[in-house]
Structure formats: C-alpha cells, structure tokens
Amino acid sequence: MRKLSLFIATSLDGYIAKPDDDLSFLKLVEKEGEDYGYADFTASVDTIILGRKTYDYVRREIGASHYDNGQRDVYVITRTEHPRSGKTIFYNGNPSELVRRLKSENGKTIYCDGGAEIIHELLQHDLVDEFIISVIPVLVGGGTRLFKDGRPEQTLELVRAQSFETGLTQLHYLRKRKP
C-alpha cells in the first residue's frame, strides 16, 4: 500500500513555527547546496496534501509551483470551495477520508506538508506511515507545535538518524504496524 509521509522541520522544543508563522529559525541551517534530502524524498512522491493556510503561506513566499509542478496531484484541504487550478484540487471534505481513498489507489508516496492541524487529524486516525523530522538546533520557546495533545499511542521503528554540519539532525521513522 502507498505510504503517507511527513517531511518536516521542527525546533528541538517541538515547534514548526514561532508565533505569527515566523519560520526565521530555519535560516539557522540554510546552507548552499544542502537540501537535507528533500529532492530525493520528493522524487518518490506523486501526491501532496496540505492545509489551506500552509498552501497560502508557501504560495505567497515561494510560489504555487513549489507544490504544483504539473506532475503531482496537490490536494489543499480547505473549508471553502475553490475551482481546481492545474493539478491543484481544493478539497473541502474530510482529510482522513481523502487519505484513505488515496491509499487504496495505486501510486507513489503521499506527502503531507502540514500544517499542524492536518497532521494532527491524520495522526489521530493513524494514517501517517513515515516520519522524516529535521530537528533544528534551537529552542524557540513557543509557537505552533508539530505534535498537539490528544492522539493515540503509536510505536515507531527508527530507520536512521543523520546529523549535518549545520547542526541539523534528521530523524527518520516508520510507523510500526502489527503484522
């Protein structure tokens, strides 16, 4: 079955953003020519799912083509209706149902790029199969947590931990499923 993966950066204290969507702490680990495996990872992806606020943020800061490169299906979870744009579909149904349907179809990895609310919803329904978490060497002190309270316990299998010169450590886990 297709897997759903997270590939996300967090501060050591567990925040994916400081208050007001401040991502400036990511600059601590920016290094020319170092993408921390992002290109390799996305080469295995044919479907992206993300929240509307994350989509708007990235569209504004980087551009919509960061997600929709014409080759991947992009699902933006939103409460309001929008017409499809290129390969980007605005989906106002239940994200867990969407992921269950996508997983039942043939395809490559499904990549969830956040935000925290969508990740929380998918974790509550045990729909995340792979976690690639880049730990930034900083305590930001507050903001948006990667993991919210109130989820079921899920055991993981460590694939590997890899450190980089910048001090970033990437932790890679698979959800341990009962055989």
Place this chain on the structure above:
Amino acid sequence: MRKLSLFIATSLDGYIAKPDDDLSFLKLVEKEGEDYGYADFTASVDTIILGRKTYDYVRREIGASHYDNGQRDVYVITRTEHPRSGKTIFYNGNPSELVRRLKSENGKTIYCDGGAEIIHELLQHDLVDEFIISVIPVLVGGGTRLFKDGRPEQTLELVRAQSFETGLTQLHYLRKRKP
C-alpha cells in the same frame, strides 16, 4: 564555570511521561547492559537538583540512594520544609537562585533530573548549559511535556546524535553562548 546539564528521555512527540506519571514507554528501549551513557554522564556530576515530585517518585520506585550515594550533593526543590537527610538537602527557595549560587562555586557538573516544572524554570532563566536528550521511538499522544510554552529563544550547538539498536536516538547539545 560549572555547567548545568539535562540528561532525560522523551518520546518523539516531546513527552517525558504519559498522564498519571506513566513512564512505561521507557520499557521500549530497555536492554540488558545498555545504560545509554548514564554512568559515564553521572561520573562527571557532583550535584543533583530535582523537583520534589520527581524525587518522591524515584524514591518510591527505585530508592533514595538512586540520587544520594553519599558522594553527591542532592537538592530537592520543595515548597515545604524538611530536615536534611544524608547529603540530600530539601530546598524551599528559588531554584534559579540556587543554581546561580552553585554555578558560582567550584565543582563538577550540576545535573537536573526534572521534573518539567524545574526544567521550565531553569530554561526561562537561561541556566541550562547542556542537553542530552534520548528520543524514544514512540508517539505517546499526551502527558507531561519536556518543553512547556513560554520560554526565551536559545540557540544550541549540536555535539552529536547517536542511535542505538533499540531505536533510541540520543541528541546532545550545548547552549550556544555569545563570546
């Protein structure tokens, strides 16, 4: 100057205990003969500081000699007065003031073994110099967080990340101080 170190285990989602002080997830990484560097670490320690609830828990589960081995100073932070017992001092003053005083004296590493409230207080006052955090391969879903909201930003320097056969990854950082 003496440093104050944390040496603590957390789930990947950032909890040091599940509700009701449930630490059973630590069993996931228990392995005969593997102490994840604890003995080496404590060999560099001559002073332990910890909260009263953590002290009571460990005294009940393991015994008071886990902390007080007759060779180290043990400070238990408490709101009520208790007479000194062996090398264990019950301290009902301000923990940050205690740590500042201890740091100004000669000695080896000061080890803070929690709980989360004492750690939070010390982080708020930027008194933690070293973080040795063992990440257990599990999402526990809720409980007592290692890092509470509302602290100042603190940049860290990665010393190393080390993975073990059990899936535990130990992240080791030093607080990056301005020169």
